[in-house]
Each structure stands twice: as structure tokens, then as C-alpha cells.
Amino acid sequence: MAKKTETPVESAPYKCDVPWEQLMDDAAFVKVFLSDVLQDYVNKQRWYGGKASTMKYIELQEYFRIQQREEVYYGLLLEVNFEEAFYQHYFLPIAFVSDESLAEKDRILPITMGDQQGWIIDAVNLESFRRLVYERIASAEPNDTTRVRYHKSTLFEPGGYEDSKFMGLEQSNTSIIINGKSVIKFFRRIYADKNPDYEMSRFLSERKGYKNTPAYQGSLSIKDTDNVDVTIALMQELVPNEGDAWEYTLKELHKIFANLEYKRINIDRLPETRLFTRLSIRDVPPEIIDWAGLSIFLKLQKLAQRTAEMHIALGSEFEDTAFVPNHFNGDYEVWLKNRMLYMFQNRLNIVENNMGRLKGLSLELAREFLERKNEIRKRFVNFDWTKLKGERLRVHGDYHLGQILVNGDDFYILDFEGEPESTIRDRKVKQPPLKDIAGIFRSFHYAVYATIFNHQKDYNKPLEKLFKAGEILYRYFIGVFLETYIELIQKHNINIGYSVERIFLLKYCMLEKAVYELGYEMNSRPDWAVIPLEGIRSIIEEDH
Numbered sequence: 001m002a003k004k005t006e007t008p009v010e011s012a013p014y015k016c017d018v019p020w021e022q023l024m025d026d027a028a029f030v031k032v033f034l035s036d037v038l039q040d041y042v043n044k045q046r047w048y049g050g051k052a053s054t055m056k057y058i059e060l061q062e063y064f065r066i067q068q069r070e071e072v073y074y075g076l077l078l079e080v081n082f083e084e085a086f087y088q089h090y091f092l093p094i095a096f097v098s099d100e101s102l103a104e105k106d107r108i109l110p111i112t113m114g115d116q117q118g119w120i121i122d123a124v125n126l127e128s129f130r131r132l133v134y135e136r137i138a139s140a141e142p143n144d145t146t147r148v149r150y151h152k153s154t155l156f157e158p159g160g161y162e163d164s165k166f167m168g169l170e171q172s173n174t175s176i177i178i179n180g181k182s183v184i185k186f187f188r189r190i191y192a193d194k195n196p197d198y199e200m201s202r203f204l205s206e207r208k209g210y211k212n213t214p215a216y217q218g219s220l221s222i223k224d225t226d227n228v229d230v231t232i233a234l235m236q237e238l239v240p241n242e243g244d245a246w247e248y249t250l251k252e253l254h255k256i257f258a259n260l261e262y263k264r265i266n267i268d269r270l271p272e273t274r275l276f277t278r279l280s281i282r283d284v285p286p287e288i289i290d291w292a293g294l295s296i297f298l299k300l301q302k303l304a305q306r307t308a309e310m311h312i313a314l315g316s317e318f319e320d321t322a323f324v325p326n327h328f329n330g331d332y333e334v335w336l337k338n339r340m341l342y343m344f345q346n347r348l349n350i351v352e353n354n355m356g357r358l359k360g361l362s363l364e365l366a367r368e369f370l371e372r373k374n375e376i377r378k379r380f381v382n383f384d385w386t387k388l389k390g391e392r393l394r395v396h397g398d399y400h401l402g403q404i405l406v407n408g409d410d411f412y413i414l415d416f417e418g419e420p421e422s423t424i425r426d427r428k429v430k431q432p433p434l435k436d437i438a439g440i441f442r443s444f445h446y447a448v449y450a451t452i453f454n455h456q457k458d459y460n461k462p463l464e465k466l467f468k469a470g471e472i473l474y475r476y477f478i479g480v481f482l483e484t485y486i487e488l489i490q491k492h493n494i495n496i497g498y499s500v501e502r503i504f505l506l507k508y509c510m511l512e513k514a515v516y517e518l519g520y521e522m523n524s525r526p527d528w529a530v531i532p533l534e535g536i537r538s539i540i541e542e543d544h
């Protein structure tokens, strides 16, 4: 049955004599629109990331016209100010429609302008708006120097506009599929700079010919009043896929855990391997292959290969300073430690303030986390750049299984926006590529524990035994991944340091990631906090 569309309770229309083409120049309208209309509207939107804080007021930071011939839409850059003394910027494209059937979704305000009656709505709902953006990108001048800039990749050969639809996934941005072949992602949270997703997508696919990320096709950006390039939208190739690697891994792991009983595996007799030991498939004992199957290890090798190729492309630049690799230095060390200590203190605070919401194993692990705070803090402070010889590169920055699409036997890497909590400048700082590897290893650990927590009853085994089996398997996953990754990276002369340095960086970055995740989970899904807490414990325990 088709879902009933919810009709918003409507206030009386706003009345004015200004035509749509001049509406945003009308101070009286803008004042009412920002304070009486948008505060409420923005607060209810899925893409609005400020819900945990208290909105104070909204200002219009910039607006610009998105237009073609007589067709005019407005792009608004809203500055949301919070009681907690910070602000965020959001992009909202608006359209005026007089036909009620076009104003079913995301209706913002009923309005009467002279003799024109209708509604202001979020323009992404209008096919005519989506078509216009696509056509402007597809026909962009090679060097558009106007304030509102459309860009088309030299490698993209666009066809005429046929159709478009919402990607329809739970997203922090809004993605539209065009002609079943391209995706235009409208960024909602906006930063006063080029978005790293745009920069990295263009650099990897257009400049370096890296094939395992959607090809960059074009973009929309504006030069703001400070003459800074601000990315508004990114257009990429639509990659056919069977879902993301997170879902895929969960499915595979469920089969593997179910095999424990089905194949009568004696967990206590499973051969173990040390964390970070490099393993070719030949080195994985037959008992492990019997239990988990060969195919998962072949998939891990493929993922390691695609990850290494991404870092090889990112580490191969000599001209564009945004991408040229650097060495470790004192500035980086100070920057890193400040960040880590700030983040760690924030996590301690969140956990202390929310102990009442935790129970069972989570509560036990949270207590242990608080008891061991000095030990963990010391780990973050213990970073000495003079001992590190490897390179720092631009990296993915938020690399986890949910950012990877599965397509047949291959993988495609997406979403280079970086860690949602970091500032835009911090996201562009060059990092050891092992930071991404630590991210994906944490994701393997997550997947193992998520599988155990989701299906514990199906496996007919005590929790400790399942944890033991999971930890063993996780170490083989990491070992096989590392062997392929390191071999390829070294073959292409990317310096990630000798073994001691590599292991130090992996442990450092894994602890960093797990502590980061603890904040993410406590804020967005507290039931999952047990996974990073377990991760932090196992990283700290490893050295005891």
C-alpha cells in the first residue's frame, strides 16, 4: 500500500508584493523566514546534525541563484548558531511552486507574492531543479569564473537528461541518481573550503586514474564573500553494487559463527596467531580455513589490494601541495597530541555523565575504561616523531566497511568527507596511511562483535567462547590483509616504516579510532558503546 503523505499543519500564507526573483533581497521577508520559519523546519530535517545541541538562531550567511534562462532557484547557506557557543553551516536549495501536487514533500512556507500563490519547498524535490543542476554541470565551461561555479570533468561524456530519483538511503547528505548512471550528492553540512570528498574524488579518479572509487564527473561550488571555494554538490558515476562491505561482512561472519556448531569446531583447539603477524593464505592453518572457508580470505586480499592502490595513488603526487606527502615533524606531533587529549577528555566526560544509561557488560567495561584513564592518556602522549621514518599522506580519514561498496568480486571506496567530528582543516592534514588501515581493522573487530551480540542465542555457546573464537578469527583477518597491503605498498615505494614503527602506528591509531567511536556510539546509538569499549580493552590488554 502506498504510504500516506503527511500534510503539514499549515499556517496562513506569508504575503508580500515582491516577485520570487527578488525575494531574497527583501529584508523583511528574510527576517521572518529565518526566525519564524526555518528554525522549526531545519530542526526537523534528517540531514540536520545539530539536534544534540540547542539552536539559538539562524543567520543567512550567503545566498546565490541556481538558474538557467528564466528558471531561478536559490541556494541558501544557513549559519545555525547554538547556545553552546558554536555554529554550523547548512545548504538549503529552495524553489517556489504554485502547483500543490509539486509541494507534497519538504514544504517550507505557504506564500503569496502579489497575485502568485504557492509554496516555498526544498528544491531537491523538484525534477526541474535536478535537471537544471545536471544540465549546468554537463554543459559547464572549462574555466567557469563566475561566483556560482559548475564544473565538468574532462573525462566525463554526459548524455542528455532523462530522469532522476532520490538515492533513498539514510544519509547525512542528499544524493540524487540521474539517468540511472550518475549520482549528484548535495552536501548539507557546508564548510568554508573545498569539501575533501570533492577534492579526493577528483584527485583519485581524474588525476590518478584510480578505478576503485566512483569516477568524478563534476561539481557545483561557490566563491564565498571571502573568495574561498565552497563545495555545494559533487557528481560521480553510479557504481553498480550489491550493497556495502559492512552488510556483506556481517552476512559472512554469521555463516562462519554458525559453522562453529555445524562443523563441531573445538574453539579451545583452534590454532592462534599473534596480532599483526603478516600471513599469506598458505600460512593460515587448515583448521581455520576449514572453519571460516577460503573465500573470505580471498576477499580480504582483494580489499587490501584496493586499499593499497588507493594509498599508492595518494602518495604519488609531487606538484599539488594539497597532496604531496610529508614526513613526521614536531608540528604534527603537537597537533596530534592536542587533538588526542582533547578527544580523550571529551570521551571521559561523556562516559562519566552517562554511566546511568549503561548496564551489564557495557557498564563493567566503562568502569574499567575510567579506572584506566591515566594509562590510556599516557599512550596518546607517548608519540615521538623523531622515531618515525615513514610518510604522511592525504588519507580517507573515516575508513570503515560501511564506506565500501561490493561489486561482484571487487570493492569500491566511497565518501572521502573524513571524520564527521573534525574541523575541515584537520581533515586535510596528512596522516600516516596506517590510520586508514587501523580504521578498517577496527571495523573488522566491530563486525565480529556485532555478529556475536546480534546472534548470540543462535550459536549455542557461552559468550566468552564466542569472544575467544572471534578474537582468533580477527587476528587471521588482519594478518592476511596486512601481508597483501604491505607487500604492494612497499613495491610502490610508499614508506610506511619498518615493522616496529608500523605496529606502533597501528596500535596508536586503533586506540584513537576506538576512543573516537566511543563518542560516536554514546551520542548516536548507546547500545553499541559496548563494541568500542571492548575494542579499547583489547588494545590495552594486548601489551600486558
Ligand SMILES: Nc1ncnc2c1ncn2[C@@H]1O[C@H](COP(=O)(O)OP(=O)(O)O)[C@@H](O)[C@H]1O
Pocket: 167, 169, 171, 172, 173, 174, 175, 183, 214, 236, 237, 238, 239, 240, 241, 244, 402, 403, 405, 414, 415, 417
Ligand atoms: N557513486 C555511487 N554509486 C553507488 N552508490 C553510491 C554512490 N555514492 C553513494 N552511494 C550510496 O549511498 C550511500 C551513502 O553515500 P555517502 O557518500 O557515504 O553519503 P553520506 O556522506 O551522505 O553518508 C553509500 O553507502 C552507497 O550505498
Ligand SMILES: O=P(O)(O)O[C@H]1O[C@H](CO)[C@@H](O[C@H]2O[C@H](CO)[C@@H](O)[C@H](O)[C@H]2O)[C@H](O)[C@H]1O
Pocket: 246, 398, 400, 401, 402, 403, 415, 418, 419, 420, 439, 442, 443, 444, 446, 447, 517, 520
Ligand atoms: O557516517 P559516516 O560513514 O561518516 O561514519 C560514522 O558512522 C559510522 C557508523 O555508521 C561509524 O562507524 C562505526 O560503526 C561501523 C558499523 O556501523 C563500523 O564498521 C566502524 O568500524 C565504526 O567506526 C564511524 O566511525 C562514524 O564516523
